[in-house]
Amino acid sequence: MSPARALDPKLFDATIAAVALLAGPEHRLIYTNEAFTRLFGSRTLGLPAPEAFPDPDAGRFLSVLADVRATGRARQVTGAREIDLGAADQAARFVYSCSPVTTREGTGILVVAMDTTPESRALQRYEALVSAISQMVWVMNDDGSMEEVVPGWQHLTGAPWLGRADKGWYAFIHPRDREKLGGAWRAATGPEGPRVFQSTFRVRAADGSYRHMSTRCVPVLDEGRVTEWIAATADVEDTWGHT
The missing domain is CATH 3.30.450.20 (PAS domain)
Structure with a gap:
Protein backbone atom coordinates (compact mmCIF):
# COMPACT_ATOMS: atom_id res chain seq x y z
CA MET A 1 0.00 0.00 0.00
CA SER A 2 1.41 3.40 -0.95
CA PRO A 3 1.83 5.99 1.80
CA ALA A 4 -0.96 8.48 2.31
CA ARG A 5 -0.56 11.66 0.31
CA ALA A 6 0.08 14.77 2.40
CA LEU A 7 -2.84 17.18 2.51
CA ASP A 8 -2.17 20.51 0.81
CA PRO A 9 -3.94 23.14 2.97
CA LYS A 10 -3.97 25.64 0.10
CA LEU A 11 -6.97 23.70 -1.18
CA PHE A 12 -9.03 25.44 1.48
CA ASP A 13 -7.87 29.04 0.89
CA ALA A 14 -11.11 30.08 -0.80
CA THR A 15 -13.62 27.68 0.77
CA ILE A 16 -16.77 28.91 2.47
CA ALA A 17 -16.15 26.70 5.49
CA ALA A 18 -13.65 27.78 8.15
CA VAL A 19 -10.65 25.43 8.06
CA ALA A 20 -7.64 24.91 10.34
CA LEU A 21 -4.89 22.28 10.18
CA LEU A 22 -2.91 21.02 13.15
CA ALA A 23 0.06 18.65 13.09
CA GLY A 24 2.14 16.53 15.44
CA PRO A 25 1.58 15.26 19.00
CA GLU A 26 1.28 18.80 20.31
CA HIS A 27 -1.36 19.68 17.70
CA ARG A 28 0.66 22.63 16.45
CA LEU A 29 -1.44 25.01 14.36
CA ILE A 30 0.08 25.10 10.85
CA TYR A 31 -2.74 26.58 8.77
CA THR A 32 -5.94 28.63 8.92
CA ASN A 33 -7.93 30.05 6.01
CA GLU A 34 -9.59 33.46 5.81
CA ALA A 35 -12.99 32.07 6.78
CA PHE A 36 -11.45 30.65 9.97
CA THR A 37 -9.87 33.99 10.85
CA ARG A 38 -13.17 35.82 10.30
CA LEU A 39 -15.01 33.41 12.57
CA PHE A 40 -12.47 32.84 15.34
CA GLY A 41 -10.03 35.72 15.03
CA SER A 42 -6.35 35.69 14.11
CA ARG A 43 -4.33 32.79 15.51
CA THR A 44 -0.55 32.46 15.72
CA LEU A 45 0.75 29.64 13.55
CA GLY A 46 3.35 27.28 14.92
CA LEU A 47 1.96 27.19 18.46
CA PRO A 48 0.61 24.06 20.19
CA ALA A 49 -3.19 24.01 20.33
CA PRO A 50 -3.47 25.03 24.02
CA GLU A 51 -1.44 28.17 23.23
CA ALA A 52 -3.03 28.87 19.85
CA PHE A 53 -6.51 28.51 21.40
CA PRO A 54 -6.24 29.99 24.92
CA ASP A 55 -9.95 30.82 24.96
CA PRO A 56 -11.63 30.08 28.31
CA ASP A 57 -14.15 27.76 26.64
CA ALA A 58 -11.66 25.89 24.42
CA GLY A 59 -11.50 22.88 26.76
CA ARG A 60 -14.00 20.82 24.77
CA PHE A 61 -12.22 21.53 21.50
CA LEU A 62 -8.84 20.49 22.94
CA SER A 63 -10.43 17.33 24.32
CA VAL A 64 -11.85 16.46 20.88
CA LEU A 65 -8.40 16.92 19.32
CA ALA A 66 -6.88 14.53 21.86
CA ASP A 67 -9.60 11.97 21.23
CA VAL A 68 -9.17 12.10 17.46
CA ARG A 69 -5.42 11.61 17.76
CA ALA A 70 -5.82 8.74 20.24
CA THR A 71 -8.50 6.84 18.29
CA GLY A 72 -7.71 7.82 14.70
CA ARG A 73 -11.41 8.43 14.17
CA ALA A 74 -13.14 11.63 13.09
CA ARG A 75 -15.33 13.49 15.57
CA GLN A 76 -18.35 15.53 14.59
CA VAL A 77 -19.40 18.13 17.12
CA THR A 78 -22.98 19.11 16.39
CA GLY A 79 -23.70 21.20 19.46
CA ALA A 80 -23.23 24.79 18.25
CA ARG A 81 -21.90 27.30 20.77
CA GLU A 82 -21.61 31.07 20.83
CA ILE A 83 -18.50 33.21 20.58
CA ASP A 84 -18.14 36.93 21.20
CA LEU A 85 -17.65 39.04 18.09
CA GLY A 86 -16.83 42.19 20.01
CA ALA A 87 -20.36 43.61 20.24
CA ALA A 88 -22.78 43.10 23.08
CA ASP A 89 -25.64 42.15 20.76
CA GLN A 90 -23.69 39.94 18.35
CA ALA A 91 -22.51 36.37 18.55
CA ALA A 92 -21.57 33.64 16.11
CA ARG A 93 -22.82 30.09 16.12
CA PHE A 94 -20.93 27.30 14.45
CA VAL A 95 -20.59 23.54 14.19
CA TYR A 96 -17.31 21.77 13.52
CA SER A 97 -15.69 18.44 12.73
CA CYS A 98 -12.16 17.13 13.40
CA SER A 99 -10.69 14.50 11.06
CA PRO A 100 -7.32 12.71 11.09
CA VAL A 101 -5.20 13.54 8.04
CA THR A 102 -1.62 13.24 6.82
CA THR A 103 0.23 16.56 6.55
CA ARG A 104 3.66 17.45 5.24
CA GLU A 105 4.75 17.48 8.87
CA GLY A 106 3.32 14.06 9.70
CA THR A 107 0.00 13.04 11.18
CA GLY A 108 -2.42 15.84 11.83
CA ILE A 109 -6.02 16.90 12.32
CA LEU A 110 -8.20 18.85 9.91
CA VAL A 111 -10.73 21.12 11.61
CA VAL A 112 -13.70 22.27 9.53
CA ALA A 113 -16.22 24.71 11.00
CA MET A 114 -19.43 26.08 9.51
CA ASP A 115 -20.79 29.46 10.55
CA THR A 116 -24.52 29.13 11.15
CA THR A 117 -24.97 32.73 12.34
Whole structure:
Protein backbone atom coordinates (compact mmCIF):
# COMPACT_ATOMS: atom_id res chain seq x y z
CA MET A 1 0.00 0.00 0.00
CA SER A 2 1.41 3.40 -0.95
CA PRO A 3 1.83 5.99 1.80
CA ALA A 4 -0.96 8.48 2.31
CA ARG A 5 -0.56 11.66 0.31
CA ALA A 6 0.08 14.77 2.40
CA LEU A 7 -2.84 17.18 2.51
CA ASP A 8 -2.17 20.51 0.81
CA PRO A 9 -3.94 23.14 2.97
CA LYS A 10 -3.97 25.64 0.10
CA LEU A 11 -6.97 23.70 -1.18
CA PHE A 12 -9.03 25.44 1.48
CA ASP A 13 -7.87 29.04 0.89
CA ALA A 14 -11.11 30.08 -0.80
CA THR A 15 -13.62 27.68 0.77
CA ILE A 16 -16.77 28.91 2.47
CA ALA A 17 -16.15 26.70 5.49
CA ALA A 18 -13.65 27.78 8.15
CA VAL A 19 -10.65 25.43 8.06
CA ALA A 20 -7.64 24.91 10.34
CA LEU A 21 -4.89 22.28 10.18
CA LEU A 22 -2.91 21.02 13.15
CA ALA A 23 0.06 18.65 13.09
CA GLY A 24 2.14 16.53 15.44
CA PRO A 25 1.58 15.26 19.00
CA GLU A 26 1.28 18.80 20.31
CA HIS A 27 -1.36 19.68 17.70
CA ARG A 28 0.66 22.63 16.45
CA LEU A 29 -1.44 25.01 14.36
CA ILE A 30 0.08 25.10 10.85
CA TYR A 31 -2.74 26.58 8.77
CA THR A 32 -5.94 28.63 8.92
CA ASN A 33 -7.93 30.05 6.01
CA GLU A 34 -9.59 33.46 5.81
CA ALA A 35 -12.99 32.07 6.78
CA PHE A 36 -11.45 30.65 9.97
CA THR A 37 -9.87 33.99 10.85
CA ARG A 38 -13.17 35.82 10.30
CA LEU A 39 -15.01 33.41 12.57
CA PHE A 40 -12.47 32.84 15.34
CA GLY A 41 -10.03 35.72 15.03
CA SER A 42 -6.35 35.69 14.11
CA ARG A 43 -4.33 32.79 15.51
CA THR A 44 -0.55 32.46 15.72
CA LEU A 45 0.75 29.64 13.55
CA GLY A 46 3.35 27.28 14.92
CA LEU A 47 1.96 27.19 18.46
CA PRO A 48 0.61 24.06 20.19
CA ALA A 49 -3.19 24.01 20.33
CA PRO A 50 -3.47 25.03 24.02
CA GLU A 51 -1.44 28.17 23.23
CA ALA A 52 -3.03 28.87 19.85
CA PHE A 53 -6.51 28.51 21.40
CA PRO A 54 -6.24 29.99 24.92
CA ASP A 55 -9.95 30.82 24.96
CA PRO A 56 -11.63 30.08 28.31
CA ASP A 57 -14.15 27.76 26.64
CA ALA A 58 -11.66 25.89 24.42
CA GLY A 59 -11.50 22.88 26.76
CA ARG A 60 -14.00 20.82 24.77
CA PHE A 61 -12.22 21.53 21.50
CA LEU A 62 -8.84 20.49 22.94
CA SER A 63 -10.43 17.33 24.32
CA VAL A 64 -11.85 16.46 20.88
CA LEU A 65 -8.40 16.92 19.32
CA ALA A 66 -6.88 14.53 21.86
CA ASP A 67 -9.60 11.97 21.23
CA VAL A 68 -9.17 12.10 17.46
CA ARG A 69 -5.42 11.61 17.76
CA ALA A 70 -5.82 8.74 20.24
CA THR A 71 -8.50 6.84 18.29
CA GLY A 72 -7.71 7.82 14.70
CA ARG A 73 -11.41 8.43 14.17
CA ALA A 74 -13.14 11.63 13.09
CA ARG A 75 -15.33 13.49 15.57
CA GLN A 76 -18.35 15.53 14.59
CA VAL A 77 -19.40 18.13 17.12
CA THR A 78 -22.98 19.11 16.39
CA GLY A 79 -23.70 21.20 19.46
CA ALA A 80 -23.23 24.79 18.25
CA ARG A 81 -21.90 27.30 20.77
CA GLU A 82 -21.61 31.07 20.83
CA ILE A 83 -18.50 33.21 20.58
CA ASP A 84 -18.14 36.93 21.20
CA LEU A 85 -17.65 39.04 18.09
CA GLY A 86 -16.83 42.19 20.01
CA ALA A 87 -20.36 43.61 20.24
CA ALA A 88 -22.78 43.10 23.08
CA ASP A 89 -25.64 42.15 20.76
CA GLN A 90 -23.69 39.94 18.35
CA ALA A 91 -22.51 36.37 18.55
CA ALA A 92 -21.57 33.64 16.11
CA ARG A 93 -22.82 30.09 16.12
CA PHE A 94 -20.93 27.30 14.45
CA VAL A 95 -20.59 23.54 14.19
CA TYR A 96 -17.31 21.77 13.52
CA SER A 97 -15.69 18.44 12.73
CA CYS A 98 -12.16 17.13 13.40
CA SER A 99 -10.69 14.50 11.06
CA PRO A 100 -7.32 12.71 11.09
CA VAL A 101 -5.20 13.54 8.04
CA THR A 102 -1.62 13.24 6.82
CA THR A 103 0.23 16.56 6.55
CA ARG A 104 3.66 17.45 5.24
CA GLU A 105 4.75 17.48 8.87
CA GLY A 106 3.32 14.06 9.70
CA THR A 107 0.00 13.04 11.18
CA GLY A 108 -2.42 15.84 11.83
CA ILE A 109 -6.02 16.90 12.32
CA LEU A 110 -8.20 18.85 9.91
CA VAL A 111 -10.73 21.12 11.61
CA VAL A 112 -13.70 22.27 9.53
CA ALA A 113 -16.22 24.71 11.00
CA MET A 114 -19.43 26.08 9.51
CA ASP A 115 -20.79 29.46 10.55
CA THR A 116 -24.52 29.13 11.15
CA THR A 117 -24.97 32.73 12.34
CA PRO A 118 -27.25 33.88 9.49
CA GLU A 119 -29.74 31.14 10.27
CA SER A 120 -29.49 31.88 14.00
CA ARG A 121 -30.16 35.59 13.59
CA ALA A 122 -33.19 34.90 11.39
CA LEU A 123 -34.59 32.72 14.16
CA GLN A 124 -34.21 35.22 16.98
CA ARG A 125 -37.57 36.87 16.20
CA TYR A 126 -39.48 33.75 17.15
CA GLU A 127 -36.94 31.66 19.07
CA ALA A 128 -39.18 31.57 22.15
CA LEU A 129 -41.95 29.90 20.13
CA VAL A 130 -39.95 27.15 18.46
CA SER A 131 -36.71 27.01 20.47
CA ALA A 132 -36.83 23.22 20.67
CA ILE A 133 -37.03 22.71 16.91
CA SER A 134 -35.83 25.97 15.39
CA GLN A 135 -32.42 24.75 14.23
CA MET A 136 -30.68 21.48 13.51
CA VAL A 137 -27.05 21.17 12.51
CA TRP A 138 -25.25 18.03 11.48
CA VAL A 139 -22.34 16.55 9.55
CA MET A 140 -22.88 13.85 6.92
CA ASN A 141 -20.19 11.61 5.47
CA ASP A 142 -19.64 11.64 1.72
CA ASP A 143 -22.09 8.74 1.33
CA GLY A 144 -24.84 10.42 3.36
CA SER A 145 -24.30 8.42 6.55
CA MET A 146 -23.96 9.94 10.01
CA GLU A 147 -22.66 8.69 13.34
CA GLU A 148 -24.57 11.13 15.54
CA VAL A 149 -28.26 11.89 15.96
CA VAL A 150 -29.51 15.11 14.41
CA PRO A 151 -30.57 17.33 17.35
CA GLY A 152 -34.21 18.37 17.18
CA TRP A 153 -35.32 15.92 14.47
CA GLN A 154 -37.12 13.54 16.81
CA HIS A 155 -38.77 16.42 18.67
CA LEU A 156 -40.05 17.85 15.40
CA THR A 157 -41.27 14.66 13.71
CA GLY A 158 -41.82 12.32 16.63
CA ALA A 159 -39.52 9.77 14.99
CA PRO A 160 -35.80 9.08 15.57
CA TRP A 161 -33.22 9.92 12.92
CA LEU A 162 -32.22 6.67 11.20
CA GLY A 163 -28.58 7.51 10.53
CA ARG A 164 -28.80 8.21 6.79
CA ALA A 165 -30.44 10.98 4.83
CA ASP A 166 -32.03 8.45 2.46
CA LYS A 167 -33.58 6.00 4.96
CA GLY A 168 -37.14 7.06 5.60
CA TRP A 169 -36.35 10.78 5.55
CA TYR A 170 -38.49 11.51 2.48
CA ALA A 171 -41.53 10.02 4.18
CA PHE A 172 -41.68 13.19 6.31
CA ILE A 173 -41.35 15.57 3.35
CA HIS A 174 -44.55 17.02 1.88
CA PRO A 175 -45.33 15.06 -1.33
CA ARG A 176 -45.42 18.28 -3.37
CA ASP A 177 -41.91 19.25 -2.20
CA ARG A 178 -40.12 15.93 -2.74
CA GLU A 179 -39.33 16.41 -6.42
CA LYS A 180 -38.00 19.93 -5.86
CA LEU A 181 -35.88 18.79 -2.91
CA GLY A 182 -34.49 15.80 -4.77
CA GLY A 183 -33.70 17.95 -7.80
CA ALA A 184 -31.80 20.47 -5.67
CA TRP A 185 -29.73 17.68 -4.09
CA ARG A 186 -28.97 16.09 -7.47
CA ALA A 187 -27.85 19.47 -8.77
CA ALA A 188 -25.55 19.94 -5.78
CA THR A 189 -24.00 16.49 -6.19
CA GLY A 190 -24.10 16.26 -9.98
CA PRO A 191 -21.34 15.65 -12.53
CA GLU A 192 -20.46 19.34 -12.75
CA GLY A 193 -18.99 19.08 -9.29
CA PRO A 194 -20.27 19.60 -5.73
CA ARG A 195 -21.87 22.91 -4.89
CA VAL A 196 -23.72 24.44 -1.97
CA PHE A 197 -27.16 22.85 -1.52
CA GLN A 198 -30.00 25.09 -0.39
CA SER A 199 -33.72 24.43 -0.32
CA THR A 200 -36.92 25.25 1.54
CA PHE A 201 -39.46 22.46 1.98
CA ARG A 202 -42.22 21.24 4.29
CA VAL A 203 -41.67 18.56 6.93
CA ARG A 204 -44.51 16.67 8.65
CA ALA A 205 -44.44 17.38 12.37
CA ALA A 206 -45.42 14.98 15.13
CA ASP A 207 -48.94 16.45 15.29
CA GLY A 208 -49.52 15.81 11.58
CA SER A 209 -49.14 19.43 10.47
CA TYR A 210 -46.41 20.58 8.06
CA ARG A 211 -43.73 23.15 8.87
CA HIS A 212 -41.51 24.97 6.38
CA MET A 213 -37.83 24.16 6.90
CA SER A 214 -34.85 25.85 5.22
CA THR A 215 -31.64 23.86 4.75
CA ARG A 216 -28.21 24.99 3.60
CA CYS A 217 -25.56 22.30 3.12
CA VAL A 218 -21.89 22.96 2.27
CA PRO A 219 -19.52 20.34 0.80
CA VAL A 220 -16.08 19.92 2.38
CA LEU A 221 -13.52 19.05 -0.31
CA ASP A 222 -10.18 17.25 -0.25
CA GLU A 223 -8.35 17.42 -3.60
CA GLY A 224 -11.65 18.04 -5.32
CA ARG A 225 -13.42 15.09 -3.66
CA VAL A 226 -16.23 15.53 -1.16
CA THR A 227 -15.22 14.17 2.24
CA GLU A 228 -18.33 15.31 4.14
CA TRP A 229 -21.27 17.69 4.07
CA ILE A 230 -21.98 20.21 6.83
CA ALA A 231 -25.59 21.36 7.05
CA ALA A 232 -27.84 23.69 9.02
CA THR A 233 -31.63 23.38 8.98
CA ALA A 234 -33.90 26.08 10.37
CA ASP A 235 -37.63 26.07 11.08
CA VAL A 236 -38.94 29.10 9.14
CA GLU A 237 -42.67 28.43 9.45
CA ASP A 238 -43.37 31.53 11.51
CA THR A 239 -41.63 33.82 9.00
CA TRP A 240 -42.87 32.05 5.87
CA GLY A 241 -45.19 34.15 3.67
CA HIS A 242 -48.47 32.23 3.55
CA THR A 243 -50.70 32.73 0.53
